[in-house]
Amino acid sequence: MSPRTEKQFEEIREERKTQIKEVALEIISEEGIQNSSISKIAKRAGISKGLLYNYYESKEQMIKEIIFDGMDQFIKVFDPDKDGLLTDEEAKYFIDELFHILESNIKYWRLYFSVMLQPKVMLLIQDRFIQMIEPFMKTLVSYFERKGYGNPYVEARMIAACLDGIGFHYIIDPKGFPLNEIKKRLYESI
Amino acid sequence: MSPRTEKQFEEIREERKTQIKEVALEIISEEGIQNSSISKIAKRAGISKGLLYNYYESKEQMIKEIIFDGMDQFIKVFDPDKDGLLTDEEAKYFIDELFHILESNIKYWRLYFSVMLQPKVMLLIQDRFIQMIEPFMKTLVSYFERKGYGNPYVEARMIAACLDGIGFHYIIDPKGFPLNEIKKRLYESI
Amino acid sequence: MSPRTEKQFEEIREERKTQIKEVALEIISEEGIQNSSISKIAKRAGISKGLLYNYYESKEQMIKEIIFDGMDQFIKVFDPDKDGLLTDEEAKYFIDELFHILESNIKYWRLYFSVMLQPKVMLLIQDRFIQMIEPFMKTLVSYFERKGYGNPYVEARMIAACLDGIGFHYIIDPKGFPLNEIKKRLYESI
Amino acid sequence: MSPRTEKQFEEIREERKTQIKEVALEIISEEGIQNSSISKIAKRAGISKGLLYNYYESKEQMIKEIIFDGMDQFIKVFDPDKDGLLTDEEAKYFIDELFHILESNIKYWRLYFSVMLQPKVMLLIQDRFIQMIEPFMKTLVSYFERKGYGNPYVEARMIAACLDGIGFHYIIDPKGFPLNEIKKRLYESI
DNA sequence: AATGAATGAGCCTTCATTCAT
DNA sequence: CATGAATGAAGGCTCATTCAT
Numbered sequence: 025m026s027p028r029t030e031k032q033f034e035e036i037r038e039e040r041k042t043q044i045k046e047v048a049l050e051i052i053s054e055e056g057i058q059n060s061s062i063s064k065i066a067k068r069a070g071i072s073k074g075l076l077y078n079y080y081e082s083k084e085q086m087i088k089e090i091i092f093d094g095m096d097q098f099i100k101v102f103d104p105d106k107d108g109l110l111t112d113e114e115a116k117y118f119i120d121e122l123f124h125i126l127e128s129n130i131k132y133w134r135l136y137f138s139v140m141l142q143p144k145v146m147l148l149i150q151d152r153f154i155q156m157i158e159p160f161m162k163t164l165v166s167y168f169e170r171k172g173y174g175n176p177y178v179e180a181r182m183i184a185a186c187l188d189g190i191g192f193h194y195i196i197d198p199k200g201f202p203l204n205e206i207k208k209r210l211y212e213s214i
Numbered sequence: 215m216s217p218r219t220e221k222q223f224e225e226i227r228e229e230r231k232t233q234i235k236e237v238a239l240e241i242i243s244e245e246g247i248q249n250s251s252i253s254k255i256a257k258r259a260g261i262s263k264g265l266l267y268n269y270y271e272s273k274e275q276m277i278k279e280i281i282f283d284g285m286d287q288f289i290k291v292f293d294p295d296k297d298g299l300l301t302d303e304e305a306k307y308f309i310d311e312l313f314h315i316l317e318s319n320i321k322y323w324r325l326y327f328s329v330m331l332q333p334k335v336m337l338l339i340q341d342r343f344i345q346m347i348e349p350f351m352k353t354l355v356s357y358f359e360r361k362g363y364g365n366p367y368v369e370a371r372m373i374a375a376c377l378d379g380i381g382f383h384y385i386i387d388p389k390g391f392p393l394n395e396i397k398k399r400l401y402e403s404i
Numbered sequence: 405m406s407p408r409t410e411k412q413f414e415e416i417r418e419e420r421k422t423q424i425k426e427v428a429l430e431i432i433s434e435e436g437i438q439n440s441s442i443s444k445i446a447k448r449a450g451i452s453k454g455l456l457y458n459y460y461e462s463k464e465q466m467i468k469e470i471i472f473d474g475m476d477q478f479i480k481v482f483d484p485d486k487d488g489l490l491t492d493e494e495a496k497y498f499i500d501e502l503f504h505i506l507e508s509n510i511k512y513w514r515l516y517f518s519v520m521l522q523p524k525v526m527l528l529i530q531d532r533f534i535q536m537i538e539p540f541m542k543t544l545v546s547y548f549e550r551k552g553y554g555n556p557y558v559e560a561r562m563i564a565a566c567l568d569g570i571g572f573h574y575i576i577d578p579k580g581f582p583l584n585e586i587k588k589r590l591y592e593s594i
Numbered sequence: 595m596s597p598r599t600e601k602q603f604e605e606i607r608e609e610r611k612t613q614i615k616e617v618a619l620e621i622i623s624e625e626g627i628q629n630s631s632i633s634k635i636a637k638r639a640g641i642s643k644g645l646l647y648n649y650y651e652s653k654e655q656m657i658k659e660i661i662f663d664g665m666d667q668f669i670k671v672f673d674p675d676k677d678g679l680l681t682d683e684e685a686k687y688f689i690d691e692l693f694h695i696l697e698s699n700i701k702y703w704r705l706y707f708s709v710m711l712q713p714k715v716m717l718l719i720q721d722r723f724i725q726m727i728e729p730f731m732k733t734l735v736s737y738f739e740r741k742g743y744g745n746p747y748v749e750a751r752m753i754a755a756c757l758d759g760i761g762f763h764y765i766i767d768p769k770g771f772p773l774n775e776i777k778k779r780l781y782e783s784i
Numbered sequence: 785a786a787t788g789a790a791t792g793a794g795c796c797t798t799c800a801t802t803c804a805t
Numbered sequence: 806c807a808t809g810a811a812t813g814a815a816g817g818c819t820c821a822t823t824c825a826t
Contacts, residue, residue, distance in 0.1 A: 056248065056331075056332055056334075057248070058248035058249075061819080061820055061821080062820075062821060062822080063819095063820075063821090071786080071787095072786060072787045072788060073787085073788070073821090073822085074785095074786060074787055074788070074822095074823085074824085075785070075786055075787075077821090077822070077823080078785070078786080082821080082822080083820095083821065083822090134331065137327070137331055137382075138246075138331050140382075140386055141246055141324060141327050141328050141331070142245065142246040142249065143244060143245070144244075144245055144246075144249065145246075175395060175399070177392070178392055178395040178396060178399055179399070181383065181391065181392060181396065182376075182380075182396055182399055184383065185376065185379040185380045185382065185383040185391075185396070186372075186375065186376040186379045186380075187379065188379045188382055188383060189374075189375040189376045189377065189378040189379020189380065189382065190372075190375045190376075190379065192327075192330070192375065192378055192379065192382060193371065193374065193375040193378060196330055196331075201371065201375075202367070202368050202371060205365060205368040206368060206371065206372055206375070209365075209368055209369070209372055216805075216806095216807085217804095217805060217806085217807050217808040217809085218804085218805055218808065218809080218810090219808095220808095222805085223808075223809065223810080226809090226810070227810085230810085251794075251795060251796080252795075252796060252797085253794080253795075253796090261811075261812090262811065262812045262813065263796085263797085263812090263813085264797090264798080264799080264811070264812060264813070264814095265810070265811050265812075267796090267797065267798075268809085268810065268811075272796080272797080273795095273796065273797090436628065436711075436712055436714075437628070438628035438629075441798080441799055441800080442799075442800060442801080443798095443799075443800090451807080451808095452807060452808045452809060453800090453801085453808085453809070454801095454802085454803085454806095454807065454808055454809070455806075455807055455808075457800090457801070457802080458806070458807080462800080462801080463799095463800065463801090514711065517707070517711055517762075518626075518711050520762075520766055521626055521704060521707055521708050521711070522625065522626040522629065523624060523625070524624075524625055524626075524629065525626075555775060555779070557772070558772055558775040558776060558779055559779070561763065561771065561772060561776065562756075562760075562776055562779055564763065565756065565759040565760045565762065565763040565771075565776070566752075566755065566756040566759045566760075567759065568759045568762055568763060569754075569755040569756045569757065569758040569759020569760065569762065570752075570755045570756075570759065572707075572710070572755065572758055572759065572762060573751065573754065573755040573758060576710055576711075581751065581755075582747070582748055582751060585745060585748040586748060586751065586752055586755070589745075589748055589749070589752055596786090596826070597785085597786050597787045597788085597825095597826060598787065598788080598789090598825085598826055600787095602826085603787080603788065603789080606788090606789070607789085610789085631815075631816060631817080632816075632817060632818080633815080633816075633817090641790075641791090642790065642791045642792065643791090643792085643817085643818080644790070644791060644792070644793095644818085644819075644820080645789070645790055645791075647817090647818065647819075648788090648789065648790075652817080652818080653816095653817065653818090
């Protein structure tokens with residue numbers, strides 16, 4: 025049994041952090057950011073408050089990391105080859121994936137919308153957010169350009185808004201919202 | 215000095231309530247419901263915390279009243295003759311008005327989205343909300359039925375989601391979002 | 405119609421004050437001193453808070469007056485001819501009257517015991533209280549002296565304590581406490 | 595430094611809880627339940643308000659625990675062999691003990707009387723109180739029955755009331771009240 | 785690495801009292 | 806005499822964060 029290398033420690037640390045984030049996201053999605061106390065999170069994660077602060081310097085930081093994780097996931101599915109060109113196939117793939125993420129991760133999206141509505145919190149993640157959203161918009165615009173739309177920029181903002189609207193309505197009413205039909209309906213629009 | 219008449223008191227009350235509601239809405243739109251403390255609201259309104267409770271029996275009640283005010287405004291502009299039939303003209307009028315309200319009342323819409331995301335707050339207004347949204351959806355569905363859409367219900371949910379998405383994007387980025395172009399773009403879709 | 409004399413004004417004032425005191429005592433006996441806000445009292449008395457302060461300079465003063473009123477009532481029935489001599493007849497009369505006061509004025513006695521338990525409040529009424537209780541005790545002692553008791557002072561303190569105990573138990577459990585039988589039982593002891 | 599063991603934490607908790615209860619009882623006995631704020635208690639105990647809530651989930655709970663502690667003490671001394679039969683010897687022992695408890699724990703008895711007078715607080719402890727007082731009364735009644743009293747129930751209520759009266763007068767005036775003589779006087783009555 | 789006791793600022797709310805009218 | 810709007814201090818409670826062990 026050789027002593028654990030630094031890398032192994034790092035891995036263990038990351039695993040722990042991920043576990044904590046999962047618990048935190050769960051609680052936040054159940055009760056909102058403000059009602060999710062560090063105490064609750066630590067307790068459900070099975071660790072002490074003190075230890076939690078060993079992993080995250082503050083509640084704010086922890087939430088930031090959770091949000092960033094979600095963003096990363098989003099970036100992965102959009103324009104996967106990062107060539108800035110969205111083929112028809114990639115567009116369909118993107119929508120499929122987006123709806124998949126939405127469905128499989130309601131908790132995250134509740135947090136996402138919550139954060140967007142709190143300017144003070146938004147400030148914390150703004151840079152990263154823009155960094156995520158910009159290539160997305162550019163690619164979309166160029167996509168609609170190639171499709172020959174009169175005002176591709178407006179079209180891009182329109183589709184982006186609609187996608188958020190769909191996400192919003194889905195998380196508000198996950199059982200009632202006809203997510204699949206909406207997805208099919210979307211195929212026709214793009 | 216004779217005491218103030220009942221009418222004078224009534225006037226004072228109305229003015230104060232309105233003033234408080236305005237300040238509260240402003241702060242809520244800046245910081246979210248949870249971060250808007252009674253202290254902050256009272257301070258910005260230039261009154262004591264105690265006085266606020268002279269006008270609203272609780273923070274909850276205050277928020278409820280603010281939300282209801284906004285709902286009333288919304289109800290007024292949709293299907294104004296309340297016949298359940300949305301003519302093409304009325305549809306256009308509705309969109310115009312909706313965008314107008316949106317533009318002139320960003321603060322309220324921030325509150326609206328905040329509320330939607332907080333089940334606890336939603337509970338407070340659920341009844342009134344359903345009462346507002348149901349005829350809206352019914353009318354929309356019948357509108358798309360008459361237009362010959364294959365799945366009018368999905369179409370209605372789609373448009374509702376998109377409208378919310380547009381609102382959402384607008385309040386997040388009021389300066390950058392091309393509201394007018396989006397409006398025109400919407401005319402074509404309906 | 406001659407203008408009201410000062411005396412008449414004084415009478416009206418006294419009537420009002422009495423009415424307020426009655427309401428106050430009622431509320432206090434229902435909810436305790438602390439939970440009886442000036443607002444509630446004024447509202448139930450049908451006047452404004454401001455006016456109440458016209459009659460009493462503070463809540464404390466008002467309560468003081470209510471307590472003093474009760475004491476006066478008590479003094480009246482004990483040794484009515486104020487000769488310091490308690491005849492057997494007067495003793496019986498006193499007990500009768502005491503039990504009558506107790507029964508007909510539970511509200512007051514709740515307040516009385518409450519006040520006795522709050523040293524800070526007691527301080528306010530101490531002087532008057534001693535002034536009331538001293539002749540009572542003296543008379544009692546001399547009564548038991550004449551009866552030939554070995555330790556008349558102890559006997560007096562004993563009976564005084566028991567009377568308070570009876571009052572206490574009665575107000576705690578007015579329906580269950582056998583007040584009449586206890587009264588008869590008392591006749592035998594004196 | 596290794597973290598504290600569970601046992602160490604338990605010890606700290608026990609000590610703190612006891613310390614808090616002592617201070618709370620002291621303040622309550624000085625100012626009554628309603629005037630004893632958590633602030634005052636925490637301040638005199640030399641801890642922060644927040645910490646108090648680490649030990650008691652509410653002011654109510656804290657008071658409940660304090661009251662129950664006192665009740666337990668009382669139950670111990672009455673009819674110690676729990677056979678429901680009070681011998682003459684046990685009766686004397688009980689009185690001795692009762693007076694001893696009274697003398698050594700004035701603060702608690704102030705609380706006891708306070709609680710009796712506050713229906714809201716009484717509700718919290720009613721069950722436990724009845725459970726305590728019922729066997730006491732039953733035993734008393736049967737005691738007087740065996741002694742051949744005409745109305746043993748009335749006699750029991752009478753003695754109970756007198757005992758409370760004595761307690762009441764003692765806590766109101768601990769220095770002046772002739773507790774020892776009263777005790778001797780009581781021996782004769784039973 | 786790990787614990788949870790401890791802090792302190794802040795939250796919502798209540799209420800005796802004052803004061804312009 | 807009469808009103809109730811307005812104040813300000815205090816009350817019960819919560820919670821992110823720190824720290825001795």
